Amino acid sequence: MNFPSFYSQGKYLDILPSGVVIIRQDYTVVYWNRTIAGWTKISPQEILGCDLRERFPHLKERRYAMRIQQVFDGGPAALFSTQFHPHFIDAPLPGGGLRFQRTSVHSIQENGENCAVLFIDDVTDLVSQVKEFRRMKDLALAEIEERKKKEAALEESETRFREIFNLANDAIHLHELREDGLPGRFIDVNATACQMLGFGREELLSMSPLDLATEYHSRPLAQIGEEIRTLGQAIFETEHRRKDGSIVPVEVHAHVVVIQKRKIVLSIVRDISRRKRDELALLRLNRDLKTIIDNAPAMIWYKDTQNNFIRVNPAGARFAGMAIDEIEGKSCYDLFPDLAETYYQDDLEVITSGKPKLGIIEQMRTAQGKMLWVQTDKLPLRDEKGDIYGVLLFVTDITERKMAEDALALASRKINLLSSITRHDILNQITALKGYIYLLREETDLDTIAELVSKEDLITDAIEGQINFTRDYQDMGIRAPEWQNIADSVEKAKSILPVRDVAVNVETSNIQVFADLLFEKVFYNLIDNALRYGGPSLRNIRIFSQETENGLVLIVEDDGTGICARDREHLFQRGYGKHTGLGLFLCREILSLTGISIQETSEPGKGARFEILVPKGSYRFS
Amino acid sequence: MKMMIDETSVDAIRELINIGVGRAAGLLNDMTGTHIRLMVPEVRILRYNELIGQKGLLGYEKLSAVTLEFSGGFSGISMLVFPPESAAILITALTGEKIDAPELDALRIETLNEVGNIVNNAVMGSITNILNERLTYSMPLYTEGNIQQILGADLSKGFEWVILAISQFILSDLKVVGNILMIFEIGSLDALLLRIKESAGQIR
Numbered sequence: 020m021n022f023p024s025f026y027s028q029g030k031y032l033d034i035l036p037s038g039v040v041i042i043r044q045d046y047t048v049v050y051w052n053r054t055i056a057g058w059t060k061i062s063p064q065e066i067l068g069c070d071l072r073e074r075f076p077h078l079k080e081r082r083y084a085m086r087i088q089q090v091f092d093g094g095p096a097a098l099f100s101t102q103f104h105p106h107f108i109d110a111p112l113p114g115g116g117l118r119f120q121r122t123s124v125h126s127i128q129e130n131g132e133n134c135a136v137l138f139i140d141d142v143t144d145l146v147s148q149v150k151e152f153r154r155m156k157d158l159a160l161a162e163i164e165e166r167k168k169k170e171a172a173l174e175e176s177e178t179r180f181r182e183i184f185n186l187a188n189d190a191i192h193l194h195e196l197r198e199d200g201l202p203g204r205f206i207d208v209n210a211t212a213c214q215m216l217g218f219g220r221e222e223l224l225s226m227s228p229l230d231l232a233t234e235y236h237s238r239p240l241a242q243i244g245e246e247i248r249t250l251g252q253a254i255f256e257t258e259h260r261r262k263d264g265s266i267v268p269v270e271v272h273a274h275v276v277v278i279q280k281r282k283i284v285l286s287i288v289r290d291i292s293r294r295k296r297d298e299l300a301l302l303r304l305n306r307d308l309k310t311i312i313d314n315a316p317a318m319i320w321y322k323d324t325q326n327n328f329i330r331v332n333p334a335g336a337r338f339a340g341m342a343i344d345e346i347e348g349k350s351c352y353d354l355f356p357d358l359a360e361t362y363y364q365d366d367l368e369v370i371t372s373g374k375p376k377l378g379i380i381e382q383m384r385t386a387q388g389k390m391l392w393v394q395t396d397k398l399p400l401r402d403e404k405g406d407i408y409g410v411l412l413f414v415t416d417i418t419e420r421k422m423a424e425d426a427l428a429l430a431s432r433k434i435n436l437l438s439s440i441t442r443h444d445i446l447n448q449i450t451a452l453k454g455y456i457y458l459l460r461e462e463t464d465l466d467t468i469a470e471l472v473s474k475e476d477l478i479t480d481a482i483e484g485q486i487n488f489t490r491d492y493q494d495m496g497i498r499a500p501e502w503q504n505i506a507d508s509v510e511k512a513k514s515i516l517p518v519r520d521v522a523v524n525v526e527t528s529n530i531q532v533f534a535d536l537l538f539e540k541v542f543y544n545l546i547d548n549a550l551r552y553g554g555p556s557l558r559n560i561r562i563f564s565q566e567t568e569n570g571l572v573l574i575v576e577d578d579g580t581g582i583c584a585r586d587r588e589h590l591f592q593r594g595y596g597k598h599t600g601l602g603l604f605l606c607r608e609i610l611s612l613t614g615i616s617i618q619e620t621s622e623p624g625k626g627a628r629f630e631i632l633v634p635k636g637s638y639r640f641s
Numbered sequence: 642m643k644m645m646i647d648e649t650s651v652d653a654i655r656e657l658i659n660i661g662v663g664r665a666a667g668l669l670n671d672m673t674g675t676h677i678r679l680m681v682p683e684v685r686i687l688r689y690n691e692l693i694g695q696k697g698l699l700g701y702e703k704l705s706a707v708t709l710e711f712s713g714g715f716s717g718i719s720m721l722v723f724p725p726e727s728a729a730i731l732i733t734a735l736t737g738e739k740i741d742a743p744e745l746d747a748l749r750i751e752t753l754n755e756v757g758n759i760v761n762n763a764v765m766g767s768i769t770n771i772l773n774e775r776l777t778y779s780m781p782l783y784t785e786g787n788i789q790q791i792l793g794a795d796l797s798k799g800f801e802w803v804i805l806a807i808s809q810f811i812l813s814d815l816k817v818v819g820n821i822l823m824i825f826e827i828g829s830l831d832a833l834l835l836r837i838k839e840s841a842g843q844i845r
Contacts, residue, residue: 082671085664086762094766095709095778100755102736102748103672121751123780149748 038108038120038139043132044091046071046078055139058110058118075108090126090135097124101142108139119146185210190288194228196275200248201240202228206283215290217262228286233258233266243273247284251275256291268295318393318414321400324370326351326363329409338414340386366410369397373407380417389636392421422499429535429612440605444485452478484515500613502531503538504641505573509562512543516550526563527573533637535612537605544602545575545629553579553627571638573631581626582619590619613637646686646834653837655684657771658806658821661764668759673735678811679760681821685807689800689824692788699788699820701725706784706791707757711765713776714836715829717800719765720822721757721808722791727817728753734812754783760808764821772836792824802830 032039038055042048048071051063061074072078078087083104086097099107099122107122121140126133184191190212195203208223216223216231236243237256246253252274258266272287312319318335322328327350336343339354351359369376379395394417400409455475462468505527513523523546532538542562549560557579565572582590591607603617610617614634621628659681666679692699705728708720723731732752733739758781769776784791806821825833 080671082668085668086759089762089766092766092770093775094769095711095758095762096780097762098755098758098781100751102752103755145747 036141038110038137038141040071040108040137040139041127041134042071042137043134049134050136055108055110058141059108060111087124087135090124091133093126093133096126099123101146105146107137110141112143119143187211187287190215190269190290192228192284192286192288194284194286196247196282196284197244198248199241200244200246202273202284202286212288215261215267215288216259222262228259231259233260247273247275259288268292270294316416318412318416320412320414321409322351322366322412323409324366324407326359326366328354335414338383338385365395365397369399369410370407373399375399380421383414391416392418425612429608432608441485445482448478448482448485452482500533500535502533502639503536504528505530505532505562505564508539509542509546511539512546516543516546518546518550521550521553521557521560523560524562526561529641530564530571530573531639531641532571532573532615532633533613533639534615535609537609541606541609541617541631542575544606548602549577549579549627552582553577556580557626569632570635571633573633574628575631576621576626576628578626581624582621584623587619587621591617646830650834650837651684651686653841654686654804654833655681655806657768657837658684658764658804660771661767662760662808662821663763664767665760665763668763669735669756675735675812678809680809680811681806682809683807685805686830687803687805689803692792692803692805692822692824695788695805702787703785704788704791705753707754707761708782708784708791709758709761709765710779711776714772714774715776715825715832717823717825717829719761720791720820720824721760722788722820722822723753724818727810727819730815731756731810731812731817731819734815734817750783754781757781757783760819760821764823768833772833772840774836799826800824801827804830 032050033053035052035054038058039050039052040048040055041050048066048069051061051066056062066074077083083099086099089095090097099120101119101121104122105119106117107120110118110120112118119142121142123138125136125138127136128134187209188211191209192202192205192212193207194205197203204227205224208220210220213220213223218226235256235258243253243255252272254270254272256268256270258268260266268291270289270291272289274285275282276285277283312332315332316334318338319330319332320328320335321330328346328348331339331343331346333343336346339346341354346354351362355362365376365379375396375398377396379397381393381395382390383393384390394415396413396415398411398413399407400411402408452475455471455478459468459471459475462471506525509523509525546560549557557577560575560577562573562575564574591603607617610631614637616632618630618632619628620630662679662681666677669675669677669679687695699722701724703725704722705725706720706722708718710718728749729739732749735756736752761781765776765778768774802825804821804823804825806823808819808821810817810819
């Protein structure tokens with residue numbers, strides 16, 4: 020087949036940058052230029068005379084075939100855009116993929132035959148550019164969208180920050196940072212700062228924090244500046260002067276922050292007026308409390324829940340015979356090993372019940388060995404959550420009170436005794452007196468009458484003595500025990516007794532005994548008994564002492580007939596005896612007031628012997 | 642020359658155009674995989690100098706037009722003209738993407754050019770096939786501007802009548818309106834109508 024008229028120009032069509040293909044109505048390829056051959060790697064020799072649709076079957080589709088047929092029918096050129104027909108003739112790219120093409124199909128007449136010429140432009144670069152443009156555009160749109168979101172978030176954040184900034188309870192200062200770390204001018208302040216200082220915002224923005232601060236700073240200003248410069252933060256106290264001149268104490272938390280690549284300082288400024296007042300009040304309260312604790316006569320102990328001492332006051336330390344720092348922090352088991360467990364059981368009762376345990380009356384021995392009566396009150400110590408963290412002990416020395424109470428009780432008993440004894444003794448004397456009066460009525464002998472009257476005088480004197488003694492007894496019964504010299508007490512007793520020719524020897528002239536004031540009555544009764552019942556062999560009464568491990572033994576012995584076995588068993592019973600039956604009972608009672616005991620230790624046929632045991636602490640040598 | 646426009650002729654022209662756009666719709670369906678219906682609800686014949694004064698669909702400052710000149714037994718210009726919004730919607734509907742950036746003008750123009758080429762070719766093919774007329778055509782040309790700029794001052798001289806076919810591209814729930822203009826040189830519409838009548842006579 021020869022197409023000289025059009026194809027004679029083939030050498031020119033070969034140099035076109037577009038692909039040029041000519042087909043007959045039956046799609047037989049009659050021309051295949053060099054460009055399309057290069058794109059498709061199909062040489063003209065391979066394809067000329069072939070049906071184009073066999074190599075490129077998609078051309079059979081209606082959307083190609085129908086439009087190409089219109090061209091064969093003499094219709095206008097058909098345009099195939101890249102958008103809808105990107106690969107009219109499949110032409111692979113060196114890097115993979117197919118060339119993008121824009122194609123137009125034109126009708127030509129060659130030798131009276133309708134043919135179609137296909138002009139195919141390679142628009143791969145354009146499509147790539149479009150793709151790149153779209154990618155960039157999508158990227159830009161995404162970035163714009165992202166930026167919009169960020170801007171919206173930033174705006175929301177800014178609004179929220181501004182609200183928080185202004186609603187904060189503390190003043191917030193943003194100010195410049197000088198090279199020495201000290202503050203420059205204000206950049207921003209919140210509403211609280213304005214309220215705190217009484218300045219308007221604009222006024223403050225023309226000032227520096229140093230314009231507000233007084234001379235007082237909790238650390239030297241230069242040191243604070245150095246901390247901010249080197250550490251980036253500082254916490255300190257200072258005072259700010261309000262617009263009206265009044266002073267507000269403040270605590271400043273200053274932090275260096277970077278905003279828009281610029282270092283500035285963000286300071287949280289807290290009004291600590293109230294805290295300062297509270298601190299001062301607390302300081303005073305602590306001082307007062309310490310004064311009370313240190314000077315309280317009571318012993319005060321703070322213990323934890325594990326039986327360890329947390330704190331003790333001087334009275335407590337004195338009691339323990341240790342310095343305060345020897346006690347605080349130590350375990351009770353170390354300091355009081357014998358009693359620690361007993362104390363701890365009481366503590367645990369308070370700790371587990373959460374209730375105070377008050378009025379524990381107990382005896383304690385001081386470091387000096389002195390026994391004391393004490394009242395202990397134990398109270399739970401609670402922390403701010405109400406949990407018990409220890410026990411507070413108030414230990415009060417009630418020895419004197421205890422003795423006074425005991426003495427009071429005994430005094431009551433003594434008064435009863437006094438009444439009973441006095442009544443009994445006086446009635447005896449009156450009975451005797453009545454007897455003598457009866458005899459006097461019948462008696463006519465003057466000598467006998469004189470003797471009877473003399474006896475009546477003696478009885479009257481005895482009654483008078485009894486009554487006087489009762490007065491003394493009564494007076495003494497209401498007074499506290501005292502230190503009394505033994506020899507003096509014996510001498511007083513002896514002076515009111517008819518000792519006749521009996522020698523009373525006292526060998527204890529320098530010993531004092533802590534006893535009730537009725538102490539002399541003891542000797543009175545013992546000597547009186549010896550005189551009454553010692554018999555004709557009685558010549559000596561001896562009073563002497565021996566010091567033993569348990570105390571002082573005071574011995575009263577005589578050389579009379581002694582005490583029969585029957586009487587020895589009941590000697591100290593009230594009302595038992597040949598005379599009033601009250602003497603030895605009274606002795607025992609008087610001595611017992613101050614812890615002194617008495618016992619009879621006679622040996623048969625060797626006279627009477629009484630031993631009075633005075634406990635340690637209740638006698639002394641003058 | 643006396644104009645022989647009657648209702649029958651207008652009906653015949655409407656039918657020819659409908660055949661053409663129907664074929665174009667089929668092609669567009671095949672190309673895009675989108676169901677497109679093309680309808681021509683209104684066909685008017687007016688004088689060329691009345692065209693400039695047409696408001697509504699041709700009253701925009703930026704119209705997109707694909708033009709195809711033809712010559713032979715009757716001569717003139719076949720033209721598919723879209724208002725700007727319709728052009729954008731049509732491209733988005735057909736290609737599935739927005740091609741509205743200035744940098745993508747080439748793509749947009751190429752796409753509209755093919756759509757216009759399909760419609761123009763289908764309409765002209767419909768007319769020439771039925772009338773068994775063979776015409777000579779120019780290369781399709783894409784232009785933008787108002788209707789005067791599209792028509793061009795020098796083109797105004799030899800034209801007499803215009804067939805204005807208002808066409809609707811219906812894509813799912815979208816309705817895009819375009820105008821098919823067939824502008825005839827002096828005497829060419831008469832020649833066309835005569836050919837239509839002759840063909841009708843032959844058919845009978």
